[in-house]
Amino acid sequence: MIQITESASQELLNNLNEEGLSKDTHNLKVGVESGGCSGLQYFMEFSQKENNTNGDIIVQTDTIDVLIDKRSVLYLAGTELHYSSGLNGKGFEWKNPNASRTCGCGESFSL
Numbered sequence: 001m002i003q004i005t006e007s008a009s010q011e012l013l014n015n016l017n018e019e020g021l022s023k024d025t026h027n028l029k030v031g032v033e034s035g036g037c038s039g040l041q042y043f044m045e046f047s048q049k050e051n052n053t054n055g056d057i058i059v060q061t062d063t064i065d066v067l068i069d070k071r072s073v074l075y076l077a078g079t080e081l082h083y084s085s086g087l088n089g090k091g092f093e094w095k096n097p098n099a100s101r102t103c104g105c106g107e108s109f110s111l
Contacts, residue, residue, distance in 0.1 A: 001059050002030065002066055002076055008083035008092060009063040016064070021046055023064045029056070031069030032076065040075065042094050074098075 004012070012028060029047040032040050047067055057068040068076060080095040 001057070001073075001078075002068065003080040004061055004063070004066065005080065005082045007085075008081045009061065011083040011085075011092070012064055016046060019046065025049060027058070027065040027067045029067040029069065030076065030081075031072035044092070 013023065016023060016026065025048060026046045027049055028044060030042065030044050033043055035041045049065070055070045057070060057073055059066040059068060075098060076096070078097045082093045082095060084090050084093060
């Protein structure tokens, strides 16, 4: 469904800890919404696990559970979340095989 690279997993855990949250009580909610320069954009946020009652899909990973917005499942099938740091690092970046076009920042796409 969705793959998260090791570097992205570690950065997600760092962000979770910086916000004073725990992977035992929170997961990463991801999805797609209208917007961005290519028409669709990704969103990510930490969500309390007790709020997972609206039909969203849960994907368990080694580091953090991922909650996929039920309206976004088809857009995100086969997608990988990467994290890059360093001088030319972009932060989190989505690699989506379903996208026919992406913007330069990698945060929006079209089908």
